[in-house]
Each structure stands twice: as C-alpha cells, then as structure tokens.
Amino acid sequence: MALAGQNKAVNLQVQLAPKTNFDRVRSSALDPVLKLQLIAGLCRLNTLAAVKRAGSGHLGSSFSAMDLVVWLYERELNLSGGADRDVYFSSKGHDVPGLYAMLHSLGSIPESRLLKLRRLGGLDGHPNMGVPGIEANTGSLGMGISKGRGMARAQAMLGRAARTFVLTGDGELQEGQIYEALQTTAHQRVSNLHVIVDHNKLQTDKPVDEITALGSLEEKFRSFGWHVARCDGHDFVAIEQVFQRFREVSDRPKILIADTVKGKGVSFMEPGEGLYRWHSGAPDDESFMAAAKELLDSVREQFSRSGLRDLELIDVTPENKPSAKALQEFVAEAYGNELVVLGHERSDLIVLDGDLSADCRVRKFEHEFPERFVENGIAEQDMVSMAGGLALQGMLPVVNSFVSFLSSRANEQIYTNAGEGTKIIYACHFAGLIPAGPGKSHQSIRDISLFGALPNMTILQPCNGEETRQILRYCVNESSESCAIRLAIGPSPRRIELPSAYRFRLGEGAVLREGKDAVLFGYGPVMLHEALVASELLAERGFGLSVINMSSLNRFDIDWLAAAVRPFERIFVLEDHSPVGGLGDRLLATLVEHDLLGMKQFVKFAVEGYPACGTPAEVLRYHRLDGESLAERVGGRAEISQERERKLAAVYTTDAPQ
Numbered sequence: 164m165a166l167a168g169q170n171k172a173v174n175l176q177v178q179l180a181p182k183t184n185f186d187r188v189r190s191s192a193l194d195p196v197l198k199l200q201l202i203a204g205l206c207r208l209n210t211l212a213a214v215k216r217a218g219s220g221h222l223g224s225s226f227s228a229m230d231l232v233v234w235l236y237e238r239e240l241n242l243s244g245g246a247d248r249d250v251y252f253s254s255k256g257h258d259v260p261g262l263y264a265m266l267h268s269l270g271s272i273p274e275s276r277l278l279k280l281r282r283l284g285g286l287d288g289h290p291n292m293g294v295p296g297i298e299a300n301t302g303s304l305g306m307g308i309s310k311g312r313g314m315a316r317a318q319a320m321l322g323r324a325a326r327t328f329v330l331t332g333d334g335e336l337q338e339g340q341i342y343e344a345l346q347t348t349a350h351q352r353v354s355n356l357h358v359i360v361d362h363n364k365l366q367t368d369k370p371v372d373e374i375t376a377l378g379s380l381e382e383k384f385r386s387f388g389w390h391v392a393r394c395d396g397h398d399f400v401a402i403e404q405v406f407q408r409f410r411e412v413s414d415r416p417k418i419l420i421a422d423t424v425k426g427k428g429v430s431f432m433e434p435g436e437g438l439y440r441w442h443s444g445a446p447d448d449e450s451f452m453a454a455a456k457e458l459l460d461s462v463r464e465q466f467s468r469s470g471l472r473d474l475e476l477i478d479v480t481p482e483n484k485p486s487a488k489a490l491q492e493f494v495a496e497a498y499g500n501e502l503v504v505l506g507h508e509r510s511d512l513i514v515l516d517g518d519l520s521a522d523c524r525v526r527k528f529e530h531e532f533p534e535r536f537v538e539n540g541i542a543e544q545d546m547v548s549m550a551g552g553l554a555l556q557g558m559l560p561v562v563n564s565f566v567s568f569l570s571s572r573a574n575e576q577i578y579t580n581a582g583e584g585t586k587i588i589y590a591c592h593f594a595g596l597i598p599a600g601p602g603k604s605h606q607s608i609r610d611i612s613l614f615g616a617l618p619n620m621t622i623l624q625p626c627n628g629e630e631t632r633q634i635l636r637y638c639v640n641e642s643s644e645s646c647a648i649r650l651a652i653g654p655s656p657r658r659i660e661l662p663s664a665y666r667f668r669l670g671e672g673a674v675l676r677e678g679k680d681a682v683l684f685g686y687g688p689v690m691l692h693e694a695l696v697a698s699e700l701l702a703e704r705g706f707g708l709s710v711i712n713m714s715s716l717n718r719f720d721i722d723w724l725a726a727a728v729r730p731f732e733r734i735f736v737l738e739d740h741s742p743v744g745g746l747g748d749r750l751l752a753t754l755v756e757h758d759l760l761g762m763k764q765f766v767k768f769a770v771e772g773y774p775a776c777g778t779p780a781e782v783l784r785y786h787r788l789d790g791e792s793l794a795e796r797v798g799g800r801a802e803i804s805q806e807r808e809r810k811l812a813a814v815y816t817t818d819a820p821q
Contacts, residue, residue: 175448178455178476179212179278180205180462185268193469195238199399201469203233204462206264207428209277211458214260215451216481217280219600220288222432223441225261227363227423228253228330230397232265235328239406247324250314252298254307255332255361256289256604257443259297266296278479281600283777283785288601291776302604303568304541305338307331308358312348315356315416326355334366334518337375337540342387348416349388357409358389358418361396363425366518366540368438374518375540380420389418396421428461429454438521491654494688495592497628498650499524501635502561506532509639513553515539515546517564522652523592525563543568547576554585559639566591566649570610580645581617587645588638589614594624594649595739596770597689599782606774612744614647615717621669622716624649624686624739626659630714633667642669649716649739655688656779657695659712670720672727678707681733681797686713686746690739693783696790697797706798716746719753728759735797737788738769745769768796 188201207229214220236242240249253262263286266272272286272295279285286294289302299310311329318325335341348356366374377383384391390412394401402421409417425439426432432441432454446454459474466474506512506528513535520526520538529536539546543564550560562569569591570577580587591614594607614620621644625631631650638646661673672684675691676698685694691712698708711727728734734754736747747767754760768788775785783789787796 173448173452175452175480176478177212177215177451177480178208178459179274179479180208181274181475181477182268182270184475187471191469191471196399197465197469199230199233199237201462201465202237202268203229204428204458204465206233206261206268208455208458208462209264209267210260211429211446211451211454212479213263213277213280213286215445216278216479217282217288217600218445219281219443219598220260220445221257221443222260222446223365223425223439223443224255224257224332224361224363225259225264226427226429226432227396227425228258228361229261229265229427230399231330231359231361231402231421231423232258232262234399234402236265236269238403240328241325246321249326249328250298250318251328251330252301252307252311253290253330254301254311255304255330255335256301257332258330258361259286259288259290262290262296263294266294269296271296281776281778283775283781285777287603287776289604291602300604302602303572304332304335305340307335308341308344308348308356311356311358312344312351312353315353316351319353319355326357328357328359330359330361333360333362333364333371333377333380334374334541336360336377336380337518337542339542339544345384345387345389352414353416354413356416358416360418360420361423362420363423365425365434365439365442367442368440368521374538375542384418384420388415390415391418391420393420393422396423397427429457491656492628492658493524493654494625494628494631495522495524495650495652497631498590498635498648499527501632502528503531505636505639506535509559511557511559512561512639513537513558514561515550515563517541517543517546517568519564519592522565523563523590543573544576547573547580550587551576551580551583551585554580554587555583559586559588561588561590563590563592565593565605565607565652566610567593567605567607570607570613570647574613577614578617581619584619585645586642589645589647591647591649593652595651595687595689596774596782596786596788597651597779598653599775599777599779602776603774608739608741608770608774609744610647610649611716611740611746615744615749617645619644621646621718622649623647623714624716625714626686626688626691626712627655627661630661630665630667630712634714637667637669649687651688653779656692657688659688659691659695661712667714668720670715670718671723672711672713672715674709674727675712676708676710678702678709679730680707681735682709682711682728682731683735683737683797684711684713684746684750685737686716687739689779690737690788693788693790693793694737697793700790700794701798704798708797713746713750717749719750721753721757724750724753725757725759728754728763731763733764734766736765736767737793738767740769742767742769742771768793
C-alpha cells in the first residue's frame with residue numbers, strides 16, 4: 164500500500180486517545196494478552212498523532228519497539244518507587260515518541276505535553292532527563308549498555324534488589340563502544356543488567372545486512388559471556404517466557420534478541436520493496452489518515468469484542484502549516500550534486516558515509532560511483548580512521564556524517580589523521596542550532612572549536628547552493644590542508660543572495676547588506692537570514708546594520724578584514740555555535756593581534772547553555788538569536804507588528820527528518 168507522496172487533498176483529522184481509555188483497559192477483566200495488545204494499539208495511535216502534530220519524529224522504530232516497551236511497563240518493571248525501583252531506558256533513542264505515549268498512558272506525561280513533541284517546553288526529539296520518566300539522555304548511539312552497567316553496579320553496591328533494562332537498536336550494534344561494554348559487563352558479572360535488542364533488521368532506510376552485517380548475534384553475544392535468549396518481539400507470551408528464564412540466571416548479564424518489524428501495526432509502514440521510508444519524518448496527510456484508520460479499526464474491533472464501551476477520542480488536529488517559500492533551498496542538495504560532478508573529474512575522490520546517505524545527499528554519488536562509495540554504518544571512529552588510511556595511500560576521502568557525532572566522537576581519530584599531514588574533507592552535516600526538533604544530542608554547537616584546535620584544518624560554511632559548490636570545489640582542488648565544511652541540513656529560510664560577481668576566496672567575506680552604524684559577521688543560511696531580518700528591522704528605525712557573510716570561519720585575509728571593519732565602531736558576530744571557540748573568538752583574537760580593534764566595541768551573539776528543543780522559530784527566540792531579538796540587542800527595542808512576526812516564523816516550514 165504505497166501512499167506517501169500522492170498528496171491528494173484530504174480532510175485531515177488528528178485524534179488522541181486520552182488516558183481514560185488505558186485506565187478502562189487496565190481495570191477490566193480482559194485476558195492479560197488482549198490487555199497488552201489494546202494498550203500497545205492505543206500507544207501506537209497516540210505516537211502517530213504526536214509525530215504528525217510535531218511534523219517530524221520516528222515512527223518506524225517507535226512501532227517496532229512498542230510491544231516490548233508495553234510488556235516492560237505493564238508486566239516486568241517494579242515502578243512502585245523506593246530503593247528497589249527498576250530502571251528502563253532506550254539507548255537508541257529514536258523510539259522515544261512511543262515511550263512518551265507509554266508514559267502518558269501511565270499518567271507520567273500529561274496530554275498537553277504529549278502534544279508538544281519537539282516543541283519548546285514540551286518533549287525532546289530524543290530522550291532527555293527533563294521529561295518525567297526518562298532515566299538517561301540518549302540519542303548519540305552506542306552508550307546505553309555502558310551507562311546501564313553503571314546503573315546496575317550502583318544498584319548492587321547499594322544493596323538494592325533493583326534491575327536495569329536497556330533497549331538498543333540493531334543498527335546501533337555497529338558502534339564500537341557496544342563491544343567494549345559487552346565484554347566488560349560480562350567480565351564484571353553484572354547480573355542485574357538486562358539488554359533488549361530491537362532487531363527490526365532495518366537502519367535508516369536500508370537493511371542492516373546491506374550496511375554492515377552483524378552475523379550471528381546469538382553466537383556473538385554468547386562469546387562475550389552473556390546469557391542470550393531470542394524470541395518474537397511482538398509475541399507477549401514468548402516475551403514473558405524469556406523473562407521468566409532470565410530470573411533463574413544470577414551469574415551473568417542477560418540479553419534478549421527480539422525479532423521485530425519496523426513500522427509494526429500499520430501495514431504500509433512495515434518493510435516492503437525498495438528503500439524503507441518511515442524511519443523518520445511525519446507522514447503526509449493521506450498516509451496519516453490511512454495509518455490512523457488502520458490503527459483505530461483494530462482497536463475499535465478489540466474494544467467491541469471485549470465488551471468495553473466505545474473508544475474515547477479527542478480532536479487534536481493542528482493548524483495548517485504555511486507552505487514552503489519558493490526561494491528556499493537545501494545547501495546539502497547542492498553539495499551532493501557537485502560531489503558527483505567532481506567524481507567525474509577526480510578518480511581519486513572517494514566518499515565515505517555513516518548510514519546517512521539520504522540525509523547527507525550522497526546517494527547520487529553512491530549510484531554513480533559504487534566502487535568509490537564506502538558505507539561504514541554507525542561507526543564514526545572506524546570511518547574516520549579508514550579515511551586516514553585511504554589518504555595515506557593517495558586517495559582523497561570525503562567523510563560524511565552528522566557533525567555532532569563526527570567532530571566529537573571521532574575527534575581523536577581526526578586529530579591523528581591531521582598529524583599525518585594528509586588531506587581529508589569532512590562534510591559536517593546538521594551543523595548548528597537548527598533544526599532543533601531532534602534535541603541537543605543532534606544540535607552541533609561545539610564542532611568549530613573541536614576542528615579549530617587543529618593547526619592544519621580549514622573550517623568553512625556556505626550560505627547558499629552556489630557558494631556550497633564553490634567551497635566544495637575549493638576544498639577538493641585548491642586547498643593544501645584538510646577541510647571541514649559545515650552544512651545546514653534543513654531548508655534555508657530564504658535564499659541568501661550573494662553579490663552578482665561573487666567568487667569564494669579563502670579568508671574573505673561578502674557584504675550582503677550595507678549599513679553605516681555597525682557591522683555584523685555571520686555564517687550559514689539560518690543565522691544570516693536572522694541577521695538580515697534584524698538589519699531590515701533596524702533600517703526602519705534609521706539604524707544601518709551592515710551584514711557580512713563570513714564563510715571562512717578560521718582563516719582570515721588580514722587586508723580584507725582591516726578594510727571591512729575600518730568604518731565601524733561597533734562589531735557584532737552572530738554564531739551558529741556556542742560562545743566558546745567559534746568565529747567570534749577567532750575574529751577577536753585576529754583583530755587584537757593585528758591591532759585592528761582599537762577602541763571598537765566587539766560583541767558576540769551565540770548559543771548560550773545547552774541548545775533548546777522546539778521549532779526553529781521557538782528556539783531562535785528562546786536563545787534571542789531571531790531577527791527581532793537581534794535588532795533589540797544591536798540597536799534597542801524594535802517595534803514589530805504581530806503580522807510581521809507571523810511572517811518571520813512562517814519562513815521555517817520544515818523540520819529535518821532526524
């Protein structure tokens with residue numbers, strides 16, 4: 164049943180099953196298995212509604228893990244409180260919309276907050292301990308078993324009869340830390356730790372076996388010294404039997420390989436032919452209505468058969484979102500297209516990917532040059548070190564991943580590569596604060612400082628598609644050192660217009676808007692848009708703010724810089740990064756070193772603290788980095804009408820899938 168992309172006009176109706184339905188099921192005299200099936204069906208319905216309202220999220224993983232989560236919370240976990248309370252958390256994190264739905268059913272999360280998935284003050288797109296019932300921050304993969312071992316050992320050392328349960332994904336098993344944890348946990352005989360593998364056999368959109376085959380998991384886990392069981396992860400009777408056996412094992416940690424189906428519960432969201440498309444993102448209206456009908460029909464039929472009263476539903480249909488602006492663009496798309504062009508020109512160009520080929524826009528290169536495309540799976544450290552080996556043999560590797568993981572997780576490997584004097588290009592996707600829906604595990608505001616600590620690393624961020632092509636071409640053909648290219652993953656809020664004769668030159672910026680009173684340096688399509696909004700607002704009040712696109716983040720042409728700042732007594736830098744180690748720190752140091760600052764005022768605007776989760780407009784306003792707030796911070800309070808504020812918020816119409 165292929166529905167996605169048909170975009171037929173439908174009368175969208177989003178409905179939520181309130182907690183009263185769950186209470187009635189739990190208090191009924193129904194068969195225990197039927198109770199669990201009903202609770203799982205209702206949770207899937209609420210997960211679907213929450214993701215649809217959010218505009219993004221992970222349905223496939225939430226649905227594959229749902230029956231396991233329901234079993235744990237309904238039949239296995241001791242949640243009564245006190246010292247012996249059991250702990251459960253998801254290491255993979257993608258399934259958190261389903262976990263939120265389960266916690267709502269228990270009364271831990273109120274209905275109002277469930278409906279604020281990926282919204283400011285609501286629920287983060289990946290697990291965050293600010294949410295009731297969430298026991299650990301996750302989202303960066305591979306850490307869960309290690310963290311679970313720490314929890315379980317503490318429980319035992321404190322004399323508690325408590326247990327720790329950790330859910331992992333099967334794609335997550337490609338992370339190296341998993342295997343460090345497996346051997347150490349068994350060696351330390353942490354017997355109160357239980358790991359469950361949600362073995363749905365799919366990663367982002369391809370089978371696990373196509374990305375990096377895992378081999379026999381049962382043999383692998385047993386070889387590390389774990390007690391291993393396997394069952395159908397949607398069969399409540401089989402799950403119960405496994406946990407009964409686990410209670411008899413007291414000398415080693417336990418692991419359940421649960422065979423599941425990604426998208427379970429909605430027929431067309433379960434795997435079929437071709438790429439799997441329900442890993443992330445909200446379904447279009449027609450697909451949503453079809454999925455909701457399928458889930459509702461199943462639950463209603465079970466309610467009717469069980470003699471329960473009619474299912475209670477409340478309407479939570481969201482307001483219509485504004486349509487995307489025609490001038491929006493994806494800089495990552497331009498990157499992927501130019502990579503193919505360069506692939507035809509350079510036979511030494513080889514592209515590496517970490518199970519993100521669609522998000523990183525490198526699938527065209529994969530299809531065009533399969534012999535020069537390497538899929539490494541979820542293993543950034545391994546990928547970066549492989550790139551180092553390729554470079555030592557004369558190849559030009561282009562490494563692709565989300566920069567929050569690439570710059571930090573593989574930092575030591577990047578450092579080692581850099582010290583070898585070879586040239587590698589790091590394509591740093593999902594750079595900066597926006598999109599903010601996935602939460603702080605995915606928002607990268609540390610990477611400029613991490614890459615910038617290397618003496619032979621050029622850091623760049625293009626503002627539009629044309630500059631992306633020029634920067635990539637510069638890195639491949641002209642740069643003598645390794646390069647990190649920060650790329651926004653979502654759509655640009657507007658197409659940033661560069662001067663007509665613009666050509667990228669390392670260390671030089673481009674004036675986007677002239678002003679006489681102050682100058683603001685910014686980079687990337689999101690922050691430059693906000694800077695231009697601020698400049699436009701200030702112009703209405705007679706204040707001239709010059710805006711410069713500074714795509715070179717750690718290399719400056721001193722003559723150009725001196726000329727750019729000479730007319731101004733006030734210099735501002737707008738960071739898409741933390742206040743530490745970004746463009747502002749490097750500009751300030753350079754201005755001081757070359758005696759260009761004098762008595763000029765220098766101010767940084769940056770992402771202070773941990774990045775907030777929410778819509779782009781919400782999060783930019785929260786951090787006071789939106790155009791209106793910037794105008795106020797630069798030149799005093801700028802009046803702005805409600806209508807204009809609505810238009811400013813409407814430019815962000817799409818969240819990234821991850």
